[in-house]
Amino acid sequence: MTAPVRRWCTLALVAIAAATLFLTAPTGALAKPGDPAVPNESGPALLGDVLTATGKRHAQAKAALNKSRAKQLQLSLELRKANERLNELAPQIGEMAATSYRTGKLTAVSALLDTSSRDQFVERASMLTEINMVNDRKLADLNAARDKAAQAKKALDAEVAEEQRQLAVIARQKTEAEKALALVGGTKLTGGFVSATSPVAKAAPRASDGSWPDESCSVNDPTTSGCITPRTLNAYTEVRKAGFRRFVGCYRPGGPFEHPKGRACDWSLQGSGFSNAHNDDMRLYGNNLTAFLVRNADRLGVLYVIWYRQIWFPATGWKSYSGPQDHKDHVHMSII
Structure with a gap:
């Protein structure tokens, strides 16, 4: 192949390659x-490393803060319901106490001995059992409501403390970021x-x-x-x-x-x-x-x-x- 032909072939290949790049380029x-x-x-x-580290910790703290605040809302609702239940039960327990004070405590012996017939004995025994069951249930409900309110309050206090902790983390990340950004x-x-x-x-x-x-x-x-x-x-x-x-x-x-x-x-x-x-x-x-x-x-x-x-x-x-x-x-x- 002569030199002119080789040069022509080279130029042709370059042109083809350029055209291909032009057609396929984005x-x-x-x-x-x-x-x-x-x-x-x-x-x-x-600088980038500092911003990355502080930014990620800030994002993590913000996510934890949002989660804590959502949990606080849930616990606040639970605490309110528990207190409403306490307010509902308190008058009933007060009424039980007042009745007991006025009439004296009704014991099984006094209730059952003061009967004139077998049917009256059975009736009073059944009534006594029912009264005791009702009173026991009311007291159990009251104690459960108190426990639930106490637990909700304790959990709420813990979430408030967690919120403060995450806010402190966010404040620290802000300070660290400002130090880094001061460089630029x-x-x-x-x-x-x-x-x-x-x-x-x-x-x-x-x-x-x-x-x-x-x-x-x-x-x-x-x-x-x-x-x-x-x-x-x-x-x-x-x-x-x-x-x-x-x-x-x-x-x-x-x-x-x-x-x-x-x-x-x-x-x-x-x-x-x-x-x-x-x-x-x-x-x-x-x-x-x-x-x-x-x-x-x-x-x-x-x-x-x-x-x-x-x-x-x-x-x-x-x-x-x-x-x-x-x-x-x-x-x-x-x-x-």
Whole structure:
């Protein structure tokens, strides 16, 4: 084969390969593996680890708090019913005591000896048995109602103590988060981005106690050739269902935050690649997407959101953010 022919064959193969890549490449809504346009996210060492640890403990404490408050409501109802039963029985027991005081205690001997016939003896014996059974039952009911009220009160007190314990945990996590966020300028409270008109997302599954179970990077990432967690996939799906379908990338093998763990996605403001918001449409897109994530944070298991020099963390709310990457070109979403 001559040199010109070899060059022609090489060019033809390159053209075919390029055409194949063009035809099979995903649309602009997805990030390609190794895409050089992926935002260069960076931050202080261990910031992501601190936020992850405090965020998970905060979520666990909040779940325990909600469970304790629900239990308190149940116990309060039980205590009220027990007290109502006590109030109902108390007059009856009082009447028994008053009658006994006025007439003297009716004993078996006095009741049965004062009879003039066998039939009267049998009648009084039967009446005495019935009276004693009624009185014993009333006393037993009263004691049971008292025991139930005492148990409900004791359990309620324990749940109130548990509530205070979880509130203390939440307060500690808030303090730890604020210390970590101070490294990226998170000392100033901001208005943030919240919209009451954001769609309601489908909730991710929780454990039976209301907490978020640990998940591994076990499902295919629809945006790259990597993996993400099932909870991240649910969040990704719900964001797209809500109408946010521009360029997005989730898994990355390296870098900060939760990308290598399959628990983070970067939502671009445009159809392909990443660039800073330079018009109202891009800024509004980022604002609305962020508002959707914050409104549905409890349903999706959102750990934190970063957008346009601000960071939202459940324990602290919106704070200023001045990390090396200002996140003006994408919305960062991390999932528990």
